[in-house]
Each structure stands twice: as C-alpha cells, then as structure tokens.
Amino acid sequence: MKKQINSNFQTENLVVDWIGFKFQYLEDFTKIANYLFKFGFNSYQQFGKLAKPIKEPIFLSSQNKFEILFVKEGPYWQGTTLHFSGANATFFYRLIQEGIISWEVFSSGVLCRFDLYFSRKNKIEDKISVREFFDNCKTKLAQTNKNISSEKNSKGLILKLGSRRSNHFSRIYQTNHFLRFEHEMKGKFLQNYHLLLVANNFEEFEHNLSKYFFSYFGKLLPLNYSYVDWLLTKLRPIRKQQIPRFFFNSDYIESNSLSLLADRKKFIMLMQFLVYAQQLDFKIQYLGDTSYRQVVFQIQDFLKFQDPLVRSTNYYQLKKIIHFFLQLQTNTLVTSFTDTKFESLVSIPKVSITKSDKLKCWIGSVWVAEELFYYKYPFLLPDFFRKKTTKDQFEVGFEIIKVFSSVTIEKEFFIQEFLDNYQSVISNQRITNIKRYFIQLVKVLEDHDLIEANYKIISNGRFYHAEELNIHNISEGFVLYEKLSI
Numbered sequence: 001m002k003k004q005i006n007s008n009f010q011t012e013n014l015v016v017d018w019i020g021f022k023f024q025y026l027e028d029f030t031k032i033a034n035y036l037f038k039f040g041f042n043s044y045q046q047f048g049k050l051a052k053p054i055k056e057p058i059f060l061s062s063q064n065k066f067e068i069l070f071v072k073e074g075p076y077w078q079g080t081t082l083h084f085s086g087a088n089a090t091f092f093y094r095l096i097q098e099g100i101i102s103w104e105v106f107s108s109g110v111l112c113r114f115d116l117y118f119s120r121k122n123k124i125e126d127k128i129s130v131r132e133f134f135d136n137c138k139t140k141l142a143q144t145n146k147n148i149s150s151e152k153n154s155k156g157l158i159l160k161l162g163s164r165r166s167n168h169f170s171r172i173y174q175t176n177h178f179l180r181f182e183h184e185m186k187g188k189f190l191q192n193y194h195l196l197l198v199a200n201n202f203e204e205f206e207h208n209l210s211k212y213f214f215s216y217f218g219k220l221l222p223l224n225y226s227y228v229d230w231l232l233t234k235l236r237p238i239r240k241q242q243i244p245r246f247f248f249n250s251d252y253i254e255s256n257s258l259s260l261l262a263d264r265k266k267f268i269m270l271m272q273f274l275v276y277a278q279q280l281d282f283k284i285q286y287l288g289d290t291s292y293r294q295v296v297f298q299i300q301d302f303l304k305f306q307d308p309l310v311r312s313t314n315y316y317q318l319k320k321i322i323h324f325f326l327q328l329q330t331n332t333l334v335t336s337f338t339d340t341k342f343e344s345l346v347s348i349p350k351v352s353i354t355k356s357d358k359l360k361c362w363i364g365s366v367w368v369a370e371e372l373f374y375y376k377y378p379f380l381l382p383d384f385f386r387k388k389t390t391k392d393q394f395e396v397g398f399e400i401i402k403v404f405s406s407v408t409i410e411k412e413f414f415i416q417e418f419l420d421n422y423q424s425v426i427s428n429q430r431i432t433n434i435k436r437y438f439i440q441l442v443k444v445l446e447d448h449d450l451i452e453a454n455y456k457i458i459s460n461g462r463f464y465h466a467e468e469l470n471i472h473n474i475s476e477g478f479v480l481y482e483k484l485s486i
Contacts, residue, residue, distance in 0.1 A: 007097060008206035012234065013118060014213065016093040017182060019084040020113030021106060026080040029070050033058045035105050036068055039095060041088070045070040048081075066091055081112060089115070096197070103198045111194035116213050117182035118230065119175070126226045130174060133227050134159045137172075140222045161220060168216070179227055183213055211238055218486045223409050232407060232484075237376035240485045244448065246275060246386060249377035253405040264398055268385050269306070269324050275383070276305045277368055285367060287349060292367040299325075299353070299362035307388055318362065325351050325364055347372055379405050382444050392430060396437040404445070409484070411451075413438065414458070414477040435471040442469060442480065452481040 009016065023029075033043035043058040048071045055069065069083040084092045095101050128136075134150055134157060141148045141161065149160045156174025163169060167187040173180055196205040214234040221228055223235075233252070248271045282293040300312040303321055310317060328348040350367040381404060384397035399418060403411050415438065419431060426434075445451045456463045458477035469478055 008203065008210050009116070012210050012214075013230075014116045014210060015119070016089050016115070017086060017117050018113055018115035018184065019089045019092060020111070020186075021082045021109035022079055022112040023082070023109050024079045026108065029080060029082075030058065032082065032105055033068070033070070035102075037061070037064070039100070040064045040066050040091075042067040043070065044068070045072065047072050082109065083113075096200075097202060099200065106198075111190050111197055113184065113186045114190060114193065114209070115182060115184045116209065117180050118213075119178040119180050120227060120230050122177050122179065123226065128225065130157055130179060130227070133225050134172070136222050136225065137220075141220065146220065170217070170220075181217060181231075183216060185209075185212075214238065215486050218484070223484065224481065226408070229407050232409060233378065235484055235486060236378035241380060243380055244382075246383050248272075248379075248381045248383055248401070249274060249375075250379040250381050250401065250405045251375075251377055252379075252407060253402055265394070266324050266327060268394075268398065268401075269321070270328070272306055272383060272385070273302065274368075274372060276302055277366070278373060284370070287367075291370045292349070293370060293373065294365065294367050296363065296365045298359070299364050302364070306386065308386070309388065322353050322362065325353060325366065328366070381405070381450075382448060384441060384444070392434050393437055396434060397441060400438075400441050400445075404450075404480075404482070409482045411480040411482060412458075412477065413474075413479070415474055416476050432471055435474055438474065438478075439469050439471065445480070449485075450483055452483050454481060455479065 026032075029045070033041075037043065037059045040063075042060045042064045044055040044067065045058055046053040046055050046069065053071075058070070066088045068088065069085070071081045071083060073079075092101075137159060138148055138150065146161060147163050151158050151160075155176075158171060158173040161170040161172070167185065167189040169184040169186075171180075171182045171184075173182070193205060193209065196208075214231060215238070217228075217231055218235045221231070223232060250271065277293070277295050280295040280297055282295045285292050285294045299318060299321055303310060303314070303317055304312055306321075329351050347369045348366060350365075352365045354363050354365075355361075356363050381401060384400065385394065389397065399413070403413055415435065419426070419434065442451070446453065455466045455469055456479035457466045457469070457473045458464075458479070459473075460476075463479060466473060466478070
C-alpha cells in the first residue's frame, strides 16, 4: 500500500536530480538491476577507468521509461557506484517516499551523492541580464577562496561554484525560460543523511537538506538581485535572529490589499493582538480538522498592552477595541498577507464580548487559528505603535511596515510620492517632522540590527550612496538594505 507523501522538498519546490550509492564489494549487481527492472528501470554498466567509457546493457525493455547505471572501478573509487540521474532520480525518490523500495536490496550500499535543484522562472521585471547577474556573483566570490568559472553551451550560460571533487559543488544555468540553481552533495557530508534515508525518516531528512540548500546559496550569492527573490523567501524564516519582546510577526504584506483597507489601524491592532494572545492561557478547540486557541481576557488589559500610558477607563478607546474584535470575524484583515495559507484559513471564526458585572469590565473570548502562532513568519519588526501616535507618526510607521515587509532585500521609500498621496495639504513644518519621523524609525531598525549600515538616497530619479540620512537628503526618497543573518 502506498504511503501518503508529505514532502518538504515538494513544499519548497526542490527537485531531486541525482541519487548515488557506493558499494565497497558488489560482485554481482544483477540482483539490484533485476529488482529495479520491475519498477520500470532499464540497467546499464560501464567501467569508470576507461578514457571513453561505453555503456553496456544489463536488463532492457522498451516498456521501461527509466534507467540506472552501474559504474565499476571509477578513477577515485575501487568499488561500484549506482547512479540515478535526472528524472530517474526523481522517480526513484518518489518510490522511496511511498514505501515501495526495500532497503534490504541496498543493504551493502551507502548514499554517496544527492543533488537538489530549484528552478526560478524568468520575469519581465528582472532589471539586469543573467550575464550581468553571473558577473556580479563572480565579483563577490572573487573575494573568497571559492572556485568559480563560467561557460556557455547551446542552452545558455552556466556558472560553476566549487570543485567537482569536493563534497559540495553547485551550478547555476539557463534552461527554457528558467534559471536553475543546482547543488551537488557528496562524501562524508552525506553519512548522517544516509541513516535518515534508510530509516525512512523523510521529515528530518528533507528539512535538514532543504535548510542546508538554502543556507548554502544564501552565504554564497549576492542577495540584492531579482534572480534570488525565491531564495530570500526561503532564508527569512530560518535565519538566525532572536525574537525581542513586543515584536510583530509579519508575513509579506500585499501593498494593494493594504491600500484597500478601510481602517489600517485595525490591521496594526491585529498584529498587536497576535503578540498579546501569544502570552495568554488558552484552551484548544476544533472546528472540523482545524485547531483553534480559545483565549479569554479583559478588554482593558489589551488596551493597556497597546498603550501602557492610556487610562483603562477610556470609554472611547474601549469602544474602538470592542468594534475591532467584532470585525475580526470577517477575516478581511488577515488576507492582506500574501501567503496562500492565510487566504484559505478561517483565522478567527468566533468572537464574543460580554460585560462582567462582577468584575466590572468587558471580557473577550476569541478563537484564533493555531497556525497563526506557529507559522514561520518571514519578518520580525518593532511595534512602532505601543504608544499614542499622531496621524503623521502612524502613517510613517505604517509605511515602514508596508515597505519593509516586501520580498526584495532593497527597501525603497519614495518620500515625495508618500507626501503627494496625503489627502490634505500639509505645511512645510509637518513635512519636516514627517521626514524626521522616518529617520527616527530607521534608527530603530538599525538599533535592532535589522538593516545594513549603508544607505542610498534618491535624487532626480537616481540612486546615490550616502553616509547618513537627514531631513535634507531624503526629500525624494531613500533606500535601506535588510540584514539577513544566515
């Protein structure tokens, strides 16, 4: 019976492209060839020491769609290696996942090579060519001891990283409409992974190799180019970063959705409530197969969490918060996040607000989807709003959250455009204060080690490096660079 596949590789869009086993002593490999023949694999053999090895057939059938290769006595190995390449490796790994393959047949073999790749589709908005991207990669890697070379074949450019004889070797190359990032893992590095694989511990096997794959490319490549946008989304949830208290957990925010929100302050309240609810006692409740936390709390307590200086008897603020909780059931706020999981998730299906005569306070009971607490949010951001803010301070803080929670590592703030979108005419003094608010919040990001200590300013549509930001040089805009600790 086939096992249900719950693949981390599939979730991360990683493809298994090569699987290799080595055998110290394998006098008769027809047993393995015959075993795999019934699963649709034709088999071949060749001698690795020959200058021009010849593939000799073992078992063949015109009905078989896949093939394997036994290599005897290679130049660096006196035993025998078994190769599954390309689509053959992908299919064989699927058979392993489904529990169809018996490891007894491979009992004397050891995993010696495992390749993964990620394909990134070319986009019209890519600002530079693949050749320019490769040149920038070579410039960065020239500062290290990493071997790097490039070449071109009939399909396009190829960038090679590392030595083919080492435990790690990578290629980035062009295919039809895609740029493929491929990593080859061999030798001692795979010893621990061999044990996980033959134990069918796919969750740990795939999680660890996926994390290594992303971290490997993240440490090598320059991350400020569109060709690695996919890599940024993979790196942010696994980066090394402590979670300070009262920080927002934010997903990539859909700017268009935020623009359509009737009340953006309620969106900020949602982010604050998720931080607040994380600290509350709860019961687990179920609606169908979905688990929810039921949290019960005093509304005044959340009001004080939002602003420690506010009076808990402030009727106007209490009324706003009660209205916010009742609106949560519409789910419109959560869909401002771009992740498809949030789109399909009924995040907060049940809210009740009651007045307790005994305690003389309002009591809230809210059901919150468990996934909102355990989801790997890509961003951790300071809560700029845990105090009373003016309209301008709120707008600046919201703009920082919106722009920073974007895929690219470059965060472009167009100040003049931001000011032009104000609904009313604002004085020169307010404009100066708004610029000052931006600079103050940039300092907060810097203090929390969330951005690199280099900036660009925008002048006449062009970008220039700047030692510091001030109210005079950011009139048109400025650029920050997110810091990723991998």
